Amino acid sequence: MPDGAMPVLDVRGLKTVFRTRGGEVHAVNAVSFHLMPGELLGVVGESGSGKSVTMMSLIGLLPSPPADVREGQVLLGGVDILKVSPEELRRVRGARIGFVFQDPMTSLNPVFTVGNQIIEPLRAHMGLNKAQAEARAVELLELVGIPDARNRLRSYPHQFSGGMRQRVMIAIALACDPEVLIADEPTTALDVTIQAQIIELVKELRHKLGMAIVWITHDLGVIAGIADRVMVMYGGQVVEQAPVKDLFADPRHPYTRALLKTIPKVSGVREARLQVIDGQPPILAGAPTACPFRARCAHAFARCHAENPQRRAIGAGRVGYGHDVACHWDPEATDA
Amino acid sequence: MLDAGRRKLVEVRDLKMYFPIYSGLLRRHTGDVKAVDGVSFDIFEGETLGLVGESGCGKSTVGRALLRLYELTGGSVVIDGDDVAKLSPEALRQKRPTMQMVFQDPQASLNPRMTLAGIIGEPLDEHTSLTAPEKLARIYQLMDQVGLNRNFANRYPHEFSGGQRQRIGIARALALNPKFIVCDEPIAALDVSIQAQVVNLLEELQDRLGLTYLFISHDLSMVRHIADRVAVMYLGQIAELSPRDELYAQPLHPYAIALLSAVPEPDPSREGARQRIILQGDVPSPANPPKGCNFSTRCPQVQAICHRLQPDLIEVAPLRFVACHFVQPQQAQPAGSTGGTEATEPTQQGVNA
Numbered sequence: 001m002p003d004g005a006m007p008v009l010d011v012r013g014l015k016t017v018f019r020t021r022g023g024e025v026h027a028v029n030a031v032s033f034h035l036m037p038g039e040l041l042g043v044v045g046e047s048g049s050g051k052s053v054t055m056m057s058l059i060g061l062l063p064s065p066p067a068d069v070r071e072g073q074v075l076l077g078g079v080d081i082l083k084v085s086p087e088e089l090r091r092v093r094g095a096r097i098g099f100v101f102q103d104p105m106t107s108l109n110p111v112f113t114v115g116n117q118i119i120e121p122l123r124a125h126m127g128l129n130k131a132q133a134e135a136r137a138v139e140l141l142e143l144v145g146i147p148d149a150r151n152r153l154r155s156y157p158h159q160f161s162g163g164m165r166q167r168v169m170i171a172i173a174l175a176c177d178p179e180v181l182i183a184d185e186p187t188t189a190l191d192v193t194i195q196a197q198i199i200e201l202v203k204e205l206r207h208k209l210g211m212a213i214v215w216i217t218h219d220l221g222v223i224a225g226i227a228d229r230v231m232v233m234y235g236g237q238v239v240e241q242a243p244v245k246d247l248f249a250d251p252r253h254p255y256t257r258a259l260l261k262t263i264p265k266v267s268g269v270r271e272a273r274l275q276v277i278d279g280q281p282p283i284l285a286g287a288p289t290a291c292p293f294r295a296r297c298a299h300a301f302a303r304c305h306a307e308n309p310q311r312r313a314i315g316a317g318r319v320g321y322g323h324d325v326a327c328h329w330d331p332e333a334t335d336a
Numbered sequence: 337m338l339d340a341g342r343r344k345l346v347e348v349r350d351l352k353m354y355f356p357i358y359s360g361l362l363r364r365h366t367g368d369v370k371a372v373d374g375v376s377f378d379i380f381e382g383e384t385l386g387l388v389g390e391s392g393c394g395k396s397t398v399g400r401a402l403l404r405l406y407e408l409t410g411g412s413v414v415i416d417g418d419d420v421a422k423l424s425p426e427a428l429r430q431k432r433p434t435m436q437m438v439f440q441d442p443q444a445s446l447n448p449r450m451t452l453a454g455i456i457g458e459p460l461d462e463h464t465s466l467t468a469p470e471k472l473a474r475i476y477q478l479m480d481q482v483g484l485n486r487n488f489a490n491r492y493p494h495e496f497s498g499g500q501r502q503r504i505g506i507a508r509a510l511a512l513n514p515k516f517i518v519c520d521e522p523i524a525a526l527d528v529s530i531q532a533q534v535v536n537l538l539e540e541l542q543d544r545l546g547l548t549y550l551f552i553s554h555d556l557s558m559v560r561h562i563a564d565r566v567a568v569m570y571l572g573q574i575a576e577l578s579p580r581d582e583l584y585a586q587p588l589h590p591y592a593i594a595l596l597s598a599v600p601e602p603d604p605s606r607e608g609a610r611q612r613i614i615l616q617g618d619v620p621s622p623a624n625p626p627k628g629c630n631f632s633t634r635c636p637q638v639q640a641i642c643h644r645l646q647p648d649l650i651e652v653a654p655l656r657f658v659a660c661h662f663v664q665p666q667q668a669q670p671a672g673s674t675g676g677t678e679a680t681e682p683t684q685q686g687v688n689a
């Protein structure tokens with residue numbers, strides 16, 4: 001991938017630690033990634049892999065204590081937003097970075113109308129007056145495909161179905177024309193037919209508005225359909241990163257490979273038996289000194305237990321811009 | 337897999353489960369939520385019937401009603417010769433060991449104050465008269481079967497991971513040597529890498545113990561993996577009931593077609609080429625289902641008759657049952673004229689990627 005253009009978002013060496021009574025939990029370990037204008041980056045991982053915490057860290061949404069964003073830079077248009085004052089950060093959140101959460105019921109305030117909740121960021125960030133904000137809110141609801149938008153402004157969240165609520169959440173996130181939209185499992189709580197509606201909507205909006213999107217999910221099927229590039233996380237680290245076609249055609253990390261084999265498919269050859277990844281995801285106590293996947297890895301050898309692998313590029317290109325993997329094992333060398 | 341001579345272990349006929357709505361000052365009975373409205377199917381001994389559908393379609397209610405965890409509104413459920421719906425409380429209690437359940441949320445379905453041995457042993461206390469050492473031996477045997485380390489017998493549920501907790505739930509369901517197990521979304525709460533472990537365990541136990549499963553799930557790809565036949569439910573009724581391979585190769589009911597087309601596939605090349613049918617709108621409320629066919633409000637091929645008449649579930653091809661006015665027996669084989677085939681549908685709102 002050419003790296004001539006400037007990324008809209010550039011995250012470098014992000015490290016987040018939770019201080020708990022049982023000691024420190026290293027939830028995010030030196031995570032680096034970037035997002036080009038108009039690009040959709042998929043982030044895949046199981047619960048506890050650090051994908052949500054990474055995104056929450058970079059816009060300061062984690063309560064501190066217990067969370068401590070210890071190291072790293074988050075460059076949004078060249079400015080490190082980890083270093084700016086809380087006041088300035090407020091101007092970034094909601095205005096330049098929009099957020100869509102997993103559960104549209106708990107992320108909307110049940111005692112305010114949805115109109116109120118869409119108008120709030122418009123007035124706070126864009127300085128619109130009430131009439132202007134209302135007009136824009138109607139426009140936004142129409143944009144996300146809610147029929148009868150003007151009247152629906154006066155409805156409360158419980159009067160919407162799950163899919164409609166998620167549309168409202170997307171409308172709020174888009175209210176101020178953000179450069180970056182972060183969607184954290186936006187379709188996980190929805191049924192498949194509704195999920196298909198939301199995915200179609202996001203694809204359409206992307207073409208219309210041209211924003212860059214980070215889409216977090218554990219569903220590789222969803223990723224295959226929408227992402228340009230995919231980042232696989234495990235144990236608080238990026239273990240593999242690649243353009244979507246390369247990742248599915250030629251996965252390099254043993255975790256990615258195993259993950260692709262454990263999921264059954266709706267078409268094609270039906271597998272007689274599902275491949276299993278034995279064991280459990282790791283508990284991230286203490287700073288990592290070895291590969292987080294070593295205990296479940298079929299290819300682990302001595303070095304994996306002694307040294308945490310760094311991301312290395314596969315083929316040409318820099319780490320982060322082509323296909324890269326954080327693994328000591330070389331499939332070409334040992335497969336034969 | 338479906339020899340004609342196989343014994344039906346479970347026969348469900350016209351199962352109805354309504355939940356009354358009381359409203360107004362006097363709490364009058366003003367209507368019903370028709371969670372399950374006339375569902376019939378059989379499950380053969382040793383097979384797995386998959387039951388799929390979106391949330392609110394009544395699939396879990398069917399599972400619970402089958403084990404009479406609810407008092408049925410109507411219909412019959414014959415399990416291994418007895419109509420469970422009509423058994424007296426004592427007869428039902430004696431029947432319980434043959435039919436068990438594995439629940440969705442292993443956290444909520446295990447008592448946090450009981451040890452693992454207590455949880456697995458409770459059905460044995462209730463239904464058998466084993467001595468303490470016999471009971472412990474049986475508990476260890478069950479733990480071995482589901483792959484739990486014997487040393488964990490005195491630990492509490494919170495000390496286990498989600499996948500291990502689901503194993504505890506399975507061990508408890510197996511304790512009394514059941515013939516029939518209802519698995520209600522047993523993997524929905526688990527991580528992808530753990531789901532395969534639990535599904536493989538369920539399959540292994542089925543082979544070894546000859547169990548019969550009703551596998552309830554919204555995960556269509558996992559159902560394709562585990563089930564022999566699949567029933568697709570929509571708003572309290574079965575839209576299509578077909579053998580697995582036939583259903584996934586060529587679904588016939590418009591809802592089954594749309595549902596399968598909506599499942600994202602982990603393959604970017606195929607994802608790009610697929611024709612996805614995006615259904616408009618949401619599932620109607622089961623308290624006020626539409627007149628006629630209950631899918632008529634969202635069906636891409638809806639006709640006038642669909643708003644008037646409710647289609648019956650009929651056998652349109654050997655072992656394939658479909659409830660749609662436009663999927664008829666004689667026309668089911670040659671593809672095209674009436675709909676029900678996947679590719680060439682002028683009326684469907686296919687959206688290209």
